[in-house]
Amino acid sequence: MPPSAREAANEQRRRLHHEADVVVVGAGIFGCAIAFALARQGRSVLLLERWLKEPDRIVGELLQPGGVAALKKLGLGDCLEGIDAIPVTGYSVIYYGQAVGIPYPLNAGADLGSTGGDTKGNGEKPSRPEGRCFHHGRFINQLRQACAREPNITIVETEVTKTITGTHNPQVLGVESTTRNPKTGLREKGYYFAHLTIICDGYASNFRKQYINRKSVVKSRFYALELIDCPMPTPNYGIVILGESAPVLLYQIGTHETRALIDVPENTPTASPAAGGVRAHLRNVVLPSLPKQVQPCVEAALADGKIPRSMPNSWLPPSTQTEPGVVVLGDAMNMRHPLTGGGMTVAFSDVVILSSLLSPERIPQLGDTAAVRRAMKEFHWRRKGLSSIINILAQALYSLFAANDSQLKALQRGCFAYFQKGGNCLDGPVGLLGGIIHQPMVLVYHFFAVALLAIWLVIKEV
Template sequence: MSSTSTLQSTNEQRRRLHHEADVVVVGAGVFGCAIAFSLAKQGRSVLLLERSMEEPNRIVGELLQPGGVDALEKLGMADCLEGIDAIKVNGYQVIYYGNSVNIPYPANEKSEAPEGRSFHHGRFISRLRKACAKQANITIVETEATDTITSTFSPQVLGVESRTANPSTGRKEKDYYFGKLTIIADGYASKFRKQYIDKAPIVKSKFYALELIDCPLPVPYHGTVILGDAAPVLLYQIGTHETRALIDVSENTPTAAAAAGGVRAHLRNVILPSLPPAIQPCFEAALADGKIPKSMPNSWLPPSTQIEKGVVVLGDAMNMRHPLTGGGMTVAFNDVVVLSTLLAPERIPDLGDTDKIQAAMKVFHWKRKGLSSIINILAMALYSLFAANDRQLKSLQKGCFAYFQRGGNCVDGPSGLLAGIIRQPLVLFYHFFSVALLSIWIVMQDVIGSFFGLWKLPLAIEESILVFYKACIVIFPFIFSEIRT
């Protein structure tokens, strides 16, 4: 037996018998599986803890942008997209009050168009977990982590306490897992977040989900965004026959109130008539089961730089944005690429070196921003425009659609940002305020109308100032939230 095999066998015994490893990862989801796999490939001993190994049944985390596909390839996990009936994604189609514009992903220098993938979330997670299970340096344990374990002499985290089902009795009993570094990646509903992060998610709406069967999308292999008087609707194919419909319903929507018949009445009476005629029969059929559709909160959680010893909170537990742009998994996989490089053995031989870990995390939280800040800001800003609920936001929404209609760089730039291909925050700033200026020009034309309407110029100027001000208050809070951390 080689020395490597001997070490792997010894470490496996330590994980199984003594519950000790270099790294304890809490949560075998997108981020947890990816970081466990990446660190294990570097030779680290990893304990991957997951509350339930059953295939998850979630309604988001179903679209991976081209930048995420590229990151998955860098991690050596690209084959996880195979065998799950994943559908290629070539861009977006935006329908604005019946008018449509195509927003393909921009071609690279070789004139090759990048592709994203969409799929059933649970199938993808199962493939990620299988990839981890094949790694000799990973031991997966089905257990419910309940708390962190700290040193008696210092606040350093040594691992986690959990509850594991006793195979004989079925009862859950206390268990303990120890690691030099503990990575918390327990998702959007993290039970550990409050302990280590002083920010809480902000939720102003939910996505309600339907699964449409054999639905004819306006443009195949494109996500479809439908804009109108109601909040945005997002459609994308997740299998050969299945298409996901996500309907944004904001808090206190009158037509979704219990007195008005609830969410189902809102979907039938408000959303259904706003959809393209070819989609309506499939949408109505999906409503025929009489059930309230599954939902997920649309959360905003700015990123945080962490200074705790022995533990880091990452993935959706640390940073979330509105899922309208489908950027969450792209951020997660790129975060793993960055973090695994910073934690590589040649940089940090011993993961118990808390000073080096803390220094690496500070670098990580700024280095990741080349991509994460763009996707965070873009997701929240676009949602503000697409879910416009006042006159100035409606003007910006109209200007955004007109900007896309111009084609060329007006499409390639925003599409490249959305795809995780362009990683220059100033490009986002440029395109956002180009949209704002075009919106102002449209407002001026709409208010004045013609030469004979020049007497309305003061009103046009006033409205233009309000539109520009609204653009500023839409984007700058999200920019500041990235700079502060």
Template sequence: MTFSSTTTTTAPAAANGADVAEQRRRIHHEADVVIIGAGVLGCALAVALGRQGRSVILLEASMKEPDRIVGELLQPGGVRALEQLGLRDCLEEIDAIKVAGYFVTYMGEEVDIPYPVASPTAVPPEGRSFHHGRFVMRLRAAALACPNVTVVETKATALITSDNSDQVLGVECMGSGGSSSSKEDEKKDCYFGHMTVVADGYASKFRKQHHQHTPKVKSKFWGLELIDAKLPRPNCGHVLLDDHRPPILIYQIGTHETRILVDIPENLPSASVKNGGVKGHLRNVVLPSLPECVQPSFRAALEKGQLRSMPNSFLPASTNKTPGLVILGDALNMRHPLTGGGMTVAFNDVVVLRDLLSPERVPDLADTHRVGKQLASFHWKRKNGSSVINILAQALYSLFAADDDNLRALQRGCFAYFKLGMIEGPAGLLAGLIQEPFVLVSHFFSVAFLSLWLLFKQSPLLRLPLVPFQCLLVFWTACIVIFPYMLAELRS
């Protein structure tokens, strides 16, 4: 099924040229760019390139509103990128909730971590939380309204490559994404572009052949939707920490709806079949640890039984070396969703790629040599917006899901660091507003040294002779927490 692009007030191309380009897209299935996946990144990229005058075909298996339990929180850095793309209005009319920062609890103690303000006269930065599907539908509407974009509901099944090289020429598709009455009605079709973009999400079917790495999954987020929950800090993301269970996230996604995400690592004893499975863990471990004001709505949601899960994946990015192909979004790069940074990375990537492939820099996307050079630059330039978020997400999860004494020592040091008022830098990193890896590393090792000092301060007198050895182990643990992820960001 092909969706018509409606005329809008965006600057149109010359009438004849636009008509010819549209005819090539609709009849001949040819464009400058073919994008697989009309999700958050695919739609934003289609609009960004379309507004530059590129002809774009956007393929999506199902144009129905998606229903997911992640991709519901956009950090201020992501809001800023959305503004740069001219898509800020997609946050309107979806009952989105303003997010001013974080509220963190640890072993009964609390700390507020507001997003940092650039100056006393500046407007405080805000994130947004919302129903993922509503946001995606607004982005799809923007793509449908872009004169240079044609949206097609069809299921991409394979990449088309040249007979003489590995260059990708386009996409082979089948049927109409499930809207056909039967499999017999489905037919094979092809769409060709100078550049093919794979943006088909975390379960990408095209990643394996063209990506150096495979996703690593150590846990899942199990989610429930709470109705009319009372939160300790409205307009804040809630992070509930404990040294005997993995982290819990709570954030409002609508006037009446609140999302709770519970991290459950593989082989967690309290979630074993013997202990009642995931529901047993939620009932016996999570429920008693929640703030009292949240417990009634959580209990009601648990009894309703609409539990859903998503894998928490880690996937470092790799340089694209296949001519004619670009892999983006979760198909390219994933990190633990604990910090809610995925969409911020996606929109930052679109901004960077839009600028690198602007008609001034690349007049013709058929020039694969020039496009290849720009994509090589993209791999490193995108790291300004992605490296901090990737490293922070993985490092914080390692601390907050602590499963040994050394990690728990770092966990205590991290919360003590927040309690000392050292929150502006970490909040800026979480928000996606500070994009300097050195700032992240300096704060991380400040936490590590504070953890060592707390070991000396809190150890009984009889244990003091052993503390230096324990400090050495804790510091070594800090190094092996962060350095592998830093090295992953330095690889090509």
């Protein structure tokens, strides 16, 4: 059968009989990317999402250079165009008013391909790799539109309620959902079947407890403000502000908009109801620690009298799964503190790895559960090169930057002094942070170097 005829037959099968090679639950970052990647391999894909309106979220707005490279490798690089995305060329850490710039390393281009690189003998200066900041919803819309243009994908607005398991064996055969009938307004049951069901329904997953034995841990929340026409201390940099309060992040998500994410740990005394709540904490503790040029914009954002939108900062270690016919991935399977902005980079990297392991050349039929299980086992080992680095960095840096005891404060001072040294003391850490370096031993080296420097600074003080 010619490819076009086969695509038409598969489309009719998806639309009329709700059958495909793959059912993907959740049209977010991971769901759109894996649906697109598998469809490009010739798989028939049903992409199910409960709400296809443009999402309005306060995280998932910073994509590191490693994530940009993975996105381009998947053929989705154009999704960063036309959404007023802002280039990001590094980080700036402001420690009690002192600032140090940490640009992405110049020699990273060979690993990142078109996101940056060294010269090729043409006399031009090497360019630094770049990340991107943007409105999350605009980026999601671009990903969904890319999926909608793929002839091997059918997108359905429906709310998945449970998985369907065979009566004679435990294999998952698909999912059950409810869909609103536009004529009657009533919700009607529907059933979608596939050889493989990929569940990626986000941080608040409804299916995690069914297939994963671990629970997410939340120790703080990010409260978000949108600052208008805010003068950035370091343009085109992600900014981390450290002081008496927990970390504050600043990054520009549009020509006129800057996102401020303010971390508030659980049981913070100055954010308790008796002390005036979160707004009092933001005004009395956080605001004075911010750069002077930023403070008026924060005051304006707080002027509406409302408690800013917030989101839990979750930690969920990754899990391998052995259930036949189904896998849980994305934030539903693995989360880390969003301080380092590495979540989307891990997701796109995971899709690159997984799509290669599930390719028709390796697994002709996804109904071969034994082959899929072997592929998933390899996937969980191969992803560690990047995911372990991002996960460890996110949790360790948050514990360090939110330090509230003398020993961690000493280590915090050592970390900032390490950044001030420049050179490899910058290139290594920011290369790891940006998803550029995939070598865990580099992380170990810099951790020990920071610890030794912190000890030396304490000895000098004593």
